[in-house]
Every structure is written in C-alpha cells, then in structure tokens.
Amino acid sequence: MRTFLSTLLLIFISFSASAQLYKSHNWVEDQEFYELTAAEQEESSIAIMEKYLIQYYQPVLKKSFRLFETKHSIIRINTDKGIKNHNRVYIPMRNVKQVIDIKARVTQSNGEVNYLDKNNIKELENVKNAGGYKIFAIEGVTTNSQLEIIYTLENNTINLGSVVVQKDYPVKEAIVIIRKPRVLKYRVKGYNGFPSMQTEKVAGKKEALTATINNIDGMTDEKSASPTANRMKVSYQVAMGIPSDAVMWARLEANIKTNYIDIRPRRHHALINDYKTFVETKSKDNSAEIINNICEYITTTYNVVRTPSKELFQLKHIFAQKQATERGIIRLYTCLLNSESIDYEFVLTSDRFKHKFDATFFSQSNLQTPLLFFKDENKYVEPEDINARLNFPPTETIGNQGLFISANGRRFSRIETPNVEDNVIQRDYSISVDPENLVTMVNCNQINTGYRATSARGAYKYLKTKDINQFKSFTAANGIEDAEFLTFNVENERLSLAANNTPIRFDYSYEAESLIDEVNEDIMLNFGKVVGTQNELYQESERVNPIELNSLITYKYTFSIPIPEGYEAKGLDDIVIHKTVDIKNEIACQFISNYTISNNVITINAIESYDRLTMPLDYYDTYKDVVNAAYDFSKKSILFKKI
Structure with a gap:
C-alpha cells in the first residue's frame, strides 16, 4: 500500500541547503578485493560497506533547497543464492526528480573488472503500485566476486525520511550521513538498535550528522514474525524550523x-x-x-x-x-x-x-x-x-x-484486536469408508467467522463466475487433488454480513480415493488430510524475531467416523495430542485433540487456537510445538484391521 503522507499536500513549508558532498564521493579506482573470515565466507553474501549520503543543498543566490541522495555499496558474493539476490539491481524512482549518475562494477579475485554498460539500464513503471524503478544487471556477478554500486539521485525536496541499514545479509559497516546548512534544523530517531548520530560542523556554515554501525546481522525472514518492522533504521526530519510533534x-x-x-x-x-x-x-x-x-x-x-x-x-x-x-x-x-x-x-x-x-x-x-x-x-x-x-x-x-x-x-x-472467538473456522465432518470400492465419502458442515469469513466471501465473489471448482477445492478439499464433489452449498455469502460477524456457511460432500491406503487386507484411513494443507515450522538457525501473528484465531474440528463392518480400529492413541503455551497463567496458543468410541463410531475432537497476537522470543520453541502438532494431526491415520 502506498504511503498516505506522500500524496498529501506538504505539511511543512518548502525549504532549501550547500557544497555538494555527493560530487566528491567516488569509488577507489584500484579497489582492493576484500578478504573474508571463514565465518563470513559461509554467508551467501555480505556487505563490506553500505554508505548513505543525504544532502540538502542550496545553490548560490538561490532561495530554494535541493535534495540529493547517494548510495554506495560494496558486496561480496559467495554463493549462487548471493548471485540471485544481487545480480539484478532495482533503484526506486518515487519522488526522484532526476538521476545524477549510476555506476557499478564487478571485481574478480584475480583482479579482472567488469563495468556496467549504462545502455543496459531499463525503466519499469509502477511496480506493484510502488512507483517506477531503474533496473539493471551487470555481467560477471559470480561466486567469489565483489559487486560495487554507486548511484546519486536528485529527489523532490521533502523534509521527512528514513534509512533502513539492516538487510537480509550481514553488513560489516554501515555509514549514514545527513549533511545540511546549519540554518536547517533537524531531529532524528533510531529504531531497533540504531545508535545516536554525531553532529559535526563543516566549512561553509554546514553540518553533518553521522552514524557508523559495525557488524549488523542479516535480518532473517521468519514465519509468524514482523522482520521488516524489526530492522535497524533511522528516521529524520530536516526543516527551517522543527515544530514539536504536537x-x-x-x-x-x-x-x-x-x-x-x-x-x-x-x-x-x-x-x-x-x-x-x-x-x-x-x-x-x-x-x-x-x-x-x-x-x-x-x-x-x-x-x-x-x-x-x-x-x-x-x-x-x-x-x-x-x-x-x-x-x-x-x-x-x-x-x-x-x-x-x-x-x-x-x-x-x-x-x-x-x-x-x-x-x-x-x-x-x-x-x-x-x-x-x-x-x-x-x-x-x-x-x-x-x-x-x-x-x-x-x-x-x-x-x-x-x-x-x-x-x-x-x-x-x-486499534483493537478482535477476540479469538470472533475469528473461527469450525468443521464438523462425517467420514465413511467403503472397503469394497476403496473410496471415502466426506460430508462436512463448515462455518467461518471474522477474517476467515471475509476472505472466503471475497474469494467466492471473485471465483463464482470464473472458476467455482477452484473455490471448492481451496475451501473444502485443499490438498486432496482427486476429490469429486457431490454437493456444495454456500449460505450468507453477502459481504455486508461482516458488520455483525454473521458466519458464512458451507455444506459439502465429496468422494476421494486418496484418503485410503490398502495394507494387505487392512485399510488405512488418512482422516487428518481432510483439514487441508498445514504449516510446519522448522528452524535451521537460531530464531531472531519474537512471535507476531496475523490475527487471533480458533480452529474447531469434529470427526464422526463409523468403523466399517468386519474391521477393528487400531492406532487411536496416536490421535491424542496436548500442546499448550501458557503465559502468565493464560493460554497463549494450544492444540488439543482426543477421541471416544461409542456404538462403533469414532468421534474425534480437535481444537487449535492462537489467543495472543504477540509472544516473546523465549516462547518460540513451545509455540513451534503447537504449530507442528497441528501439522502432525493433518497426517494422522486410523488403521482398520480386518477381523
């Protein structure tokens, strides 16, 4: 979504800044090929340096100010993943008045250098509603190569901005410089560990705000988290006078x-x-x-x-x-x-x-x-x-x-978070097995409320005239490719019913052979598969971000499964799962399932709920156990053994 403020009338009066720092900034002609430690070589890529130069400049005898931004990066590429992440460069053009210069080169360990052919710079318009981009690729980006990029843009003169210094890859040194005439006032605020900026007077009645940060870890893109919001960054205000926030x-x-x-x-x-x-x-x-x-x-x-x-x-x-x-x-x-x-x-x-x-x-x-x-x-x-x-x-x-x-x-x-009881998916299944034809009949009454009702209504509105089968499969038989629907009815699909959180209802039935496996004379019913594809959490590296969920939600499942005549059920104890996370004596999330047998009918009940929007990092392992318990449940089976 576009930043709303960027489309408003300017809140501050326009202003203007003095000697052009970007003109004196350039790369070293004989740039060294940086040596990396053994640990640094394990990274897919690592920035030797990321420098940001933001300059408010006032031409001689002019009242208005101009704003220039220079970005200078030196990045070592170690793996194919690093090549994929860096061999194509995107430069955002939103708020850009003109491109002053773009240059790039790739240095190999043997000293060979490839330079950017500026004829290869292309322009993309309005990518994902985020404005235009300059895009280019340069030859020679290989494993064990060093990429260097410098570009300078003249931007529309605005007095608010941010610099994000934490990337997906480690940064050995990040430098942020905001240079301006002393007549312009400033405020800065760092987030997520960004240090205080130092102020230095510069000749010509100018001053520079500078911060240098060493050894910034790469931000990991983790599930159930907000890694972008957690990145280290600094926001700034520069103007003739800085009013209070009020x-x-x-x-x-x-x-x-x-x-x-x-x-x-x-x-x-x-x-x-x-x-x-x-x-x-x-x-x-x-x-x-x-x-x-x-x-x-x-x-x-x-x-x-x-x-x-x-x-x-x-x-x-x-x-x-x-x-x-x-x-x-x-x-x-x-x-x-x-x-x-x-x-x-x-x-x-x-x-x-x-x-x-x-x-x-x-x-x-x-x-x-x-x-x-x-x-x-x-x-x-x-x-x-x-x-x-x-x-x-x-x-x-x-x-x-x-x-x-x-x-x-x-x-x-x-902005209040809807209660966990307001956002529910409830499914009541009746599943019968035909041992002779090795087919399963699934009947289900399903209700969605809250956000899950809203998304279902939107999808139904779009797909009912385009591909209703896609909607059926996604809603009722996700992951069951051979499902043949016999009935499918929808009630309360009107978008306006969200105002009172009226549930959208689905009643459907289908047959599927893939839910049954034949084991000699016995039958394996893969009943858990009917709940659909589930997420699985694994963590190859140490978790970085605390837990932050999309919403509070409850899933309720009931299964009624008659035992086929001439068979007995085995392996039911494996259905019993009890995983919870308690924070301050309150349930933060849970997955609980159990079963009973009465009149030769197996009844299985399962509840999965996420009752807190955020959880501290210390709870990640137990949170992961809950998520993986739901995944494990979707793989559960019942063995019907021939008597």
Whole structure:
C-alpha cells in the first residue's frame, strides 16, 4: 500500500541547503578485493560497506533547497543464492526528480573488472503500485566476486525520511550521513538498535550528522514474525524550523479536515442524487446498513486508479469518470457519510509488519494506511479495498496505534484486536469408508467467522463466475487433488454480513480415493488430510524475531467416523495430542485433540487456537510445538484391521 503522507499536500513549508558532498564521493579506482573470515565466507553474501549520503543543498543566490541522495555499496558474493539476490539491481524512482549518475562494477579475485554498460539500464513503471524503478544487471556477478554500486539521485525536496541499514545479509559497516546548512534544523530517531548520530560542523556554515554501525546481522525472514518492522533504521526530519510533534500532528489534522472531513455534500448534487437512486430500494434501518450501502455504491460504481492524478482527487471529475485515486476514493466515502450524517473518525496508521506506529516521532512510516472508524458499531471501513464493507480492521493494523481524527479533534488510540472467538473456522465432518470400492465419502458442515469469513466471501465473489471448482477445492478439499464433489452449498455469502460477524456457511460432500491406503487386507484411513494443507515450522538457525501473528484465531474440528463392518480400529492413541503455551497463567496458543468410541463410531475432537497476537522470543520453541502438532494431526491415520 502506498504511503498516505506522500500524496498529501506538504505539511511543512518548502525549504532549501550547500557544497555538494555527493560530487566528491567516488569509488577507489584500484579497489582492493576484500578478504573474508571463514565465518563470513559461509554467508551467501555480505556487505563490506553500505554508505548513505543525504544532502540538502542550496545553490548560490538561490532561495530554494535541493535534495540529493547517494548510495554506495560494496558486496561480496559467495554463493549462487548471493548471485540471485544481487545480480539484478532495482533503484526506486518515487519522488526522484532526476538521476545524477549510476555506476557499478564487478571485481574478480584475480583482479579482472567488469563495468556496467549504462545502455543496459531499463525503466519499469509502477511496480506493484510502488512507483517506477531503474533496473539493471551487470555481467560477471559470480561466486567469489565483489559487486560495487554507486548511484546519486536528485529527489523532490521533502523534509521527512528514513534509512533502513539492516538487510537480509550481514553488513560489516554501515555509514549514514545527513549533511545540511546549519540554518536547517533537524531531529532524528533510531529504531531497533540504531545508535545516536554525531553532529559535526563543516566549512561553509554546514553540518553533518553521522552514524557508523559495525557488524549488523542479516535480518532473517521468519514465519509468524514482523522482520521488516524489526530492522535497524533511522528516521529524520530536516526543516527551517522543527515544530514539536504536537504541532506536526495538529497540521496533519488540519490537512485531513480540510481535504476529507469538511466536504459539504450540498456542493455535489449530481453525486448525491446518483447515490440516492442506487440505495432507493435498499434497507436503511440503522447506521450499519447505511454505511454498507455507501460501500456497495462506491465499490460497484467506481474504480481506483493507482497512479497520481490531481483531477481524480476532485469529486466532480471522479463522478464524471467513475474512477478515483486512492485519496479520491476516500473523499467519496466522507462526502456520502456526511450526506447521511454518519459519525466517523478518519484513521491513519501503519502496517505493523513494516513499522510500529510511533506517536512520539512524526514520520512517513506512521502514515501508510487510511481507515474510517465508526465508534457506535466499533467497526472499520478500509476505503481502498475493492470489497470494502463495515468490518473488523485490516489484520496488518490490529494491535498497532493510530491517529484518529474527527470534526471535533484528534486522539491516539490502539486499534483493537478482535477476540479469538470472533475469528473461527469450525468443521464438523462425517467420514465413511467403503472397503469394497476403496473410496471415502466426506460430508462436512463448515462455518467461518471474522477474517476467515471475509476472505472466503471475497474469494467466492471473485471465483463464482470464473472458476467455482477452484473455490471448492481451496475451501473444502485443499490438498486432496482427486476429490469429486457431490454437493456444495454456500449460505450468507453477502459481504455486508461482516458488520455483525454473521458466519458464512458451507455444506459439502465429496468422494476421494486418496484418503485410503490398502495394507494387505487392512485399510488405512488418512482422516487428518481432510483439514487441508498445514504449516510446519522448522528452524535451521537460531530464531531472531519474537512471535507476531496475523490475527487471533480458533480452529474447531469434529470427526464422526463409523468403523466399517468386519474391521477393528487400531492406532487411536496416536490421535491424542496436548500442546499448550501458557503465559502468565493464560493460554497463549494450544492444540488439543482426543477421541471416544461409542456404538462403533469414532468421534474425534480437535481444537487449535492462537489467543495472543504477540509472544516473546523465549516462547518460540513451545509455540513451534503447537504449530507442528497441528501439522502432525493433518497426517494422522486410523488403521482398520480386518477381523
């Protein structure tokens, strides 16, 4: 998702900076081929140096400032994985006014050097809605080679920024330099171990802020974690005057009110009349229904354009063209909400997997996700979602703080995490075995609530007219390739039912031969396979990140399995599993399964739940045991032995 602040009007006044550091920065012509220790050679790649030069520069006799960014990297490539990670270079072009220079070379251990052919530099437009990129590859990137890259960009002059110094690979030395005229003030804040920056006066009424960090471990991309948010980085503010955080938040509040909240519907008659015609026959008995009517009108009538457009920010053009920018679509919502006198708060927060919202330091990283909050319903609308309805907040925002702005003021508040009971998958199975034809019949009643209901509704809406078989397989028989569906019914599929967390229901039946293995005269029923493909956690290296989950969730499974006539069941004790993680005498997560036999019918009950959004690193091993217990359960079988 795009950073919301980057599309707002500038909150600070434009400013401007003095002698160009980047012009004096270059590589050494006869660069040494760095020696590595035995441990460093075990890494797929390792940065000898990563240097970041950020310079605010003021040309002579000019009032405005210019902003230059130089990046200089020297990286040793040790393995094929290292080659794959570094042989193609992407340089983001968002906010770039011009490219000053790009140069790169590869040095071999024998001294041979290959230089970048600048004719090979290509341009990609709007990659994954993140803006354009310069992309290039250079020849000679092999194992035991050394890659060096320097590029300088002139960026649009902004006064907020961040530098992430921790990479996926180790960095022996990282250097961050912010150079500016002394007339410009600054604030910096480091995260995740970034050290204090030192200030040094420089000739010409300039000063440089510098930090050098040695031996930064590579960040491991681990499951059930937020490695991007946990990377070492520094955020900075540079301006003619640095207001307090309270003043900066107040300016943002004023901007949001002016551009979004204070929209007067009576100025947009055509839009309001079109909306009223759309909802004329729809129920409007309460505010939740009205909010969902607005959502349905917008998501079915307008398209979101993922590229900047001043025109498609204006409501009259949005209405005429039936499309809007990401910012423009929010204005549609607030205009229609105002027309219906619905109270709401405009929320700005961050993706917690990328950055933890920090109310004590105003930065772009805080402002990645806009939401609309409705206090009376205690629910949210995500305006940029193509299936937006009144619902729980997006999973990437829960547990994070946010800035809540209304017509009456602003507040900081945590975005509540839905309870574990609100996000459930429950499946009641009846599984019968046909020993003669070696086929299994599976019947299931399934309900999804919470986030799992929302994702199922969205998938059903999309796939029911494109490939309903794909939806059936994914929902009911994931991992069972030979499943032949006999019935499949869906109830409560309407997107608006999320407002009250009404479960979506699935009733289905299918036959499958792959659930049975013949063992001489005996039969092995692979009953655990029907729950679908499960995650398995393994850790080849020491765990780095604490545990952070996508959401709280409960899975409930019940199996009713008649024992075929002429057979007896064996190996049932292996079904009994009891794995829990307790933190401060409360269950943090669990997997528990057991069985009973009555009237020749085996009944198996299993519950898997994750009751805490985050857990300290110390609990990883026991958390892993719970996850792997669920995986093991999906492999469980019952042996029906011929009597």
